[in-house]
Amino acid sequence: MDQLLKLWQSMGIANMDLGQVLMMAVGCGLIYLAIAKKFEPLLLVPIGFGALLSNIPVAGIGGPDGMIGMIYTVGVETGIFPLLIFMGVGALTDFGALIARPSTLLLGAAAQFGIFATLIGAVLLNFIPGFEFTLQDASAIAIIGGADGPTAIFLASRLAPDLLGAIAVAAYSYMALVPIIQPPIMRALTTREERRVVMQQLRPVSQLERILFPFVVLLLCALLLPSAAPLIGMLTFGNLLRECGVVERLSRAAQNEIINIVTIMLGLAIGSKLSADNFLALETLGILVLGALAFCIGTACGVLMGKVMHRATGGKVNPLIGAAGVSAVPMAARVVNRVGLEEDHHNFLLMHAMGPNVAGVIGSAVAAGVLLALTGT
Amino acid sequence: MDQLLKLWQSMGIANMDLGQVLMMAVGCGLIYLAIAKKFEPLLLVPIGFGALLSNIPVAGIGGPDGMIGMIYTVGVETGIFPLLIFMGVGALTDFGALIARPSTLLLGAAAQFGIFATLIGAVLLNFIPGFEFTLQDASAIAIIGGADGPTAIFLASRLAPDLLGAIAVAAYSYMALVPIIQPPIMRALTTREERRVVMQQLRPVSQLERILFPFVVLLLCALLLPSAAPLIGMLTFGNLLRECGVVERLSRAAQNEIINIVTIMLGLAIGSKLSADNFLALETLGILVLGALAFCIGTACGVLMGKVMHRATGGKVNPLIGAAGVSAVPMAARVVNRVGLEEDHHNFLLMHAMGPNVAGVIGSAVAAGVLLALTGT
Amino acid sequence: MDQLLKLWQSMGIANMDLGQVLMMAVGCGLIYLAIAKKFEPLLLVPIGFGALLSNIPVAGIGGPDGMIGMIYTVGVETGIFPLLIFMGVGALTDFGALIARPSTLLLGAAAQFGIFATLIGAVLLNFIPGFEFTLQDASAIAIIGGADGPTAIFLASRLAPDLLGAIAVAAYSYMALVPIIQPPIMRALTTREERRVVMQQLRPVSQLERILFPFVVLLLCALLLPSAAPLIGMLTFGNLLRECGVVERLSRAAQNEIINIVTIMLGLAIGSKLSADNFLALETLGILVLGALAFCIGTACGVLMGKVMHRATGGKVNPLIGAAGVSAVPMAARVVNRVGLEEDHHNFLLMHAMGPNVAGVIGSAVAAGVLLALTGT
Amino acid sequence: MSEMTLLTESLRLLLIGMGIVFSFLLLLVGILRLMSWLALRLAPVPQTGPLSPPAADPDGPPIAAIAAAIARYRAGRRR
Amino acid sequence: MSEMTLLTESLRLLLIGMGIVFSFLLLLVGILRLMSWLALRLAPVPQTGPLSPPAADPDGPPIAAIAAAIARYRAGRRR
Amino acid sequence: MSEMTLLTESLRLLLIGMGIVFSFLLLLVGILRLMSWLALRLAPVPQTGPLSPPAADPDGPPIAAIAAAIARYRAGRRR
C-alpha cells in the first residue's frame, strides 16, 4: 500500500499542474503550425518538442540537472548557439545583390524603425496595470521587429532571459507569417504604377568584391559599434568561408553540419523557456501584440523609404522592394516578388529584393548592437 | 645516471602493472571480436580502443585531466551521450510495423521479464561470498536484459557508474550474440507447425499516424512514468524529426552527424571504465553470467507470449516473432526471419518481427524508468 | 551631450590602441596569404579571422566571457581540439608505404634533429638581451621543426600558452612554404646521380598488416613513452577506424564532420592568442627565425640520412626522399616528387616519399612526447 | 540491507516492474488503436498497397535518388 | 524608474538608435561603393553577362536544380 | 636558471631526445618487420600486383575514375 502510494506519487499525472498542461498544449500547437502550416519548421519543431519535454512533471528535463537545461546553460546563456547559427547564415547567404546596389542598405535601415517603435510601444504598455517591462525587457521585445531569429535569441538571452521563450516564438511565428502580414501593407502604401516599375538588371559582382565585403562590414562594425561585433563578426566570418573559395570543406561544415546540429540543440533549449511561469503571463500577450506591430511598422517604413528612393531616382526603384528590408530571408523577398507579379506577370523582383533583404539582416544586427550598448548592463 | 633513472621511471614499462596489461588485452579482445566477428563494431571498436588508451600507465588519458576522462564527465555522467544516441535511434527507426499491429507491444512487454528475473538473479548472487551488489547495482545489471545499448549505458551511468564498463560490454556483446543465443531457445519452445505460420500482410500506415505516434507514446510516458521521460522523450523526438517531413535537414543530422560523432566519443568514454579495479573483479563474471541469463529469459518469455497470442488469435500469430521482443534492433528481427525461413522457404517474417522488435525498445525504456523511479536515489 | 559622450566612449574607434590595429593587420595578412597564395587556408583563414575578431576593442570576443575565449578554454586548454584533429589525420592517412618499407622510419627520425637543434637555438637566443625563453618556451618553439600543426598546437598549449599564437602561425606558414624552403637544400646536398636513382616498386600491403599497424605503434608508445600516448593514441585510433573496414560511418565522421568542425573552432581559438601583448614582441621575431631554421635543419638531416641509406643499400634509396621526413604531409612528398622529376622525367618518387612523410608525423609526435616528459611540469 | 531484505525488495520490484511495463504497454495498445482509428477518420490513407519489404536493392533506383536529392536540395535552402 | 522616465529614455533610444542605424548603413553605402570601385580597378570582372533575375519560378529552373541537387547528393554520400 | 645552465640542459635534451627518437623508431622498424612477417604468415596477400607509383603525371590523369579518386584524395588530404 505504502509502495503503491509512493508509486502513484512518482507518476506524472499526480504531479501535473494546469500550467504544465497548457504549456504542453502550446508546444503541440507550435509543432502543429510547423508541420501543417510550414511555419519555420526547422526551429518550431524543436522548440515545440522542447516545450513538451521541459513541462513533463517530476522529470526535470529542462531543469539545471536535466539534459535540456544543461544544453541551455552551455549554448544559449553563453550566446554560442545563436552566433554559430549566424555563422551558418553568413555561409548560406549570397550578398551579391547588396554589393551590386549598396543603396538598398537604406531600405534595410528604414525597416529597423519597427524595432525602435516597438520599444516605445513596450514602454507605453507599462501604463496598463499588470505590465512591468524594464528597458532591457522592452529592448529584447523590440528586436522581434528585426525579423531575424538568431539576433532575437542572442539579444533576449543577454537582456531578458525570462522572456526568451515568448520572444523566440513570436519572432519565428511572425517570420512565418510574413506572406500574410506584408502584402496588405505593401498594397496600401503604393500606387499601381509604383508596383509596376521594372528595375534595371543588377551588374555582375566580382569575386574580389565578394571577398572584400565581409572585411568592410566587420571593419565598420569594429570601429563604430563593437557591441554588434559578435553577431556581425560571425556573419561575416561565415560569408568569408563561403566566398573565399579555398576552404570549401569548412564552408560546407558551417552550412550543414554545424547549423543543423546547433538548430536541434537551440530549439530544444529555447523550448525549455516555455514554462508556465514565464509564458502564461500577461507579458506574453503584450509581446505577441507588439511583435505583430513591429512587423507592420517595419514593413511600412521599408516601403515608405522605397517610395523616397523611387522619387529620388526618378522612378527607377520599385518601392515594393522596401518591404524586404525587414530581413526574414528569403521569405520577404519572395513576398515582394509575388506582389510584383500580381501587377505585371513579367516583372520578377526577386533578385532586386534580395539586396534590401540581406541588408535587413545587417540592419537588425546593428540595431541589436545599439540596444546592447545602451541598455545592457 | 640520475637523468636516465628519471627517464626510465617515466617509461610505461616501468609503471605498468598486471591489471593494466590484462585490461589492454581485454581491449584488444573486444576489437578482435568487433573486426573479425563483426560484434557490434560501431561500439566495440571505440570501447576497446578506449580501454587500451585508458590503461596506458602514467599517461592518465582516462583520468580527470585526460581527454577521455573529460569526455566521460561531459557526456556520460550527464547522460547526454546516450540520450543523443537514442534521438538518433528514433530518427533511424521505422515504427510503421508497430503502428499497424499495436498488439505486438505485448511481445515487447513480455520480453522485459528477462530484466526483472535478472534482478532477482543478481540479488541471489549476494548469497555467494564475494558478491555484494546493492539494489542499484542489481538494477543496472538487470537492464542488460533490455538488449538496448544506450538504455543500459544511461541507467548504469545513473545507478552504478563503477559497473558501467562491464555492463556496456556485456550488453553490446550479447546483442552481437543474439544470432547464436536465440535460435535454440526459439526452436525448443515452439512446434514445427507454429514456426510455419504465415502471417497476414501488414496494413499500410498513414503519415498522420506516424506523426501522431511519438506524441501518444510521450504523453503516456509523461502521465505515468516521468522517470522514463528523458529516454522516451529523445526517442520520440528523433522519430518525429524523421516522420514529420518538414525538417529533413535535422533528421539527417540526427541520423548521421550527431549519432556518429557521439558514438565515437561514447565508445572511448565507456572504454575508460574498463579499468582493472572495476573490471577484473568477481562482479564482472557475475555480470557476464547474468547478462546471458537475461537474454535467454527475455527470449523465452517473448516466445511464450507469442504462443499465447498464437492461441488467442486462433493461429494468426507466428510465435517466433515474440523472440524479437527483446529489442536488439534489427538483429533479433533478422534472426526471427532466418529461423522462420528454415521451416518454410517462402515465409518472410522480417516485417512482422519489426513490430515486437521496436516494441522492445520502448519496453526496455519503460523498464529502465521503473528501475530509476524505484531504486534511484 | 552626456549621452553622446557615453556613446562615443562605447565606440571601437575611441578605444582602439595601436597594438590592436597592428594585430588586425596581421590577421588580414594571414587571410591574404591563405586566399591569394593558398598558404594552408583551412587553418590560416580561421586563425586570421579569429585574430581580427579578438582584437576588436571593447567587444572582448577573445576574452574569458567572449565566444572565442570560451572555445579556447574548452578546446585548446584541455588539448581536445588538436587531439581530435590528430584522430582525423589518422583516419585520412594511408600508412601503406611505411608498412611496406619500415626502414624509412629512420628518415623520419633524422628529420627531427631540426626540432632539437632549434631548442638549442632558442636557448642561445637568451644570450641576446630581450629574449628570455624558459626551457618550456624553447621546447614549444622547437616543435615547429616537427612540421606538424596539431602536434605543435598540442605541445604549445601545454608548455607555453602565451606563445601559442606565434608558434601556430609559424608552423602553418612554414608548412605552406615547404615548396620554397626545401628544394635548394635538397639540391645542394645531393649529387645529380643520387637524385636520378629509381627506386624499387613497393610491395603490396595486406589488410591484416594495416590493421595491426596502429596497435604496434601504440604498444611501443605505451611501453616506452607514455607522454606521447595522447597524440599517438588518437592518431592510431583514427587510423584503425579507417583500416578496420567495419566502422565506415565512424571513419567518415572522423575524416569529415569532426575534423571540419574542430578546424573552424581551433582556428578561431588560436587567432585569439594573436594579441598585441603576445605577438608584437621580440620573441615572435625569434620564433619566426627559429622556425625557418628548424625546417632547414630538419630537411638537411633527412636528406643526409637519405644519403646514408643510399650508401648502406648499395644505391637503392634515392636520398631525396629523406626531405619528406619532416612530415608536412603530403606537401613534402610532392616536393620530393617534383625535384625528382626535374632530373628524370620518368622517375616518380611520390609513393616512395610517402613512407618517410608519414614517418615524420610519428617522429614528431615522439619528439613532442620526449619534450613533454622532460620539460613539462 | 541484509541479503534477505534485498531479496524481498527485488521480488517486489519484479512484481511492480512487470506490472507497470505490462500496464503501460497494454494502455499503449489501446491508445494506439484509438489513434489509428482517429487518424484514418481525419485523413484516409491513399491506397498505395500494403507495407511490403523492400523489393530490390534499397540503394539502387536512380529516380528515388534524384527525388531524395531534390528534397535535400530544397531543404538545404532553408536556414 | 517611473513610467515617464522610462518613456523619455525610450524616446531617446529611438532617436539615437535610428540615428546610428542610418549613419552606419549610410557610411556602409559609401564604403561599399569605394570598395567596388577599388576592386574593379584591381581585378576587372570577366564579362559573363549581368547577374540576371531567374527567368521563371523562383524555386528554380528544374534542370539546374536537379544537377545541383545530384552533385550535392553525391557529395553527401561521401562524407 | 642562468643562460649557461639552460644551455647545458638543452644540450642534454638534444642528446637524450634524439636518442629516444632514434631508438623508438629503430625499434619500430624491427617490430614492423616482425609484424609483417607474422601477418603474411597468417593471411597471405591475394596477388593483386604490386602497389605501383602512378604511371603518369600525378597532377592530371585523364580518366574520369582517376580524376574522381584524385579529387577524393585532395579533399581528403587537407587537415
Ligand code: NA
Ligand atoms: Na532585420
Ligand code: NA
Ligand atoms: Na528491450
Ligand code: NA
Ligand atoms: Na615531423
